[in-house]
Amino acid sequence: MNNRTKLHDGIVGMIYLLSIILATTVNLQWLYLAGAVAILQIMSMFTGFCPVYYTLDKLMDQTKSGAPKTK
Incomplete structure (x- = not known):
């Protein structure tokens, strides 16, 4: 599980x-x-x-989140 998914789950859970x-x-x-x-x-x-x-895509650097970099 990458950081972006963990952040998503944390944000939604907190809401x-x-x-x-x-x-x-x-x-x-x-x-x-x-x-x-x-x-x-x-x-x-x-x-x-x-x-x-x-x-999260707009705020995070995608290379750090573990997601492939796309154009």
């Missing part, structure tokens, strides 16, 4: 956890955030587009 914490302490409507992330994950399976991976 889910933050959503649950905010829903229990602030307002139940924070669960919509978890729902939106879940919908994006399901859609990315069919479309191949993931906003987190897109952002």
Whole structure:
């Protein structure tokens, strides 16, 4: 598992956890955030587009992330 995949899983997991914490302490409507992330994950399976991976590609040097360098 490369660094980019680990970062993706960590970011998505933190969003889910933050959503649950905010829903229990602030307002139940924070669960919509978890729902939106879940919908994006399901859609990315069919479309191949993931906003987190897109952002990580822009921020990280791909040679360090273990991903092949493409043009």
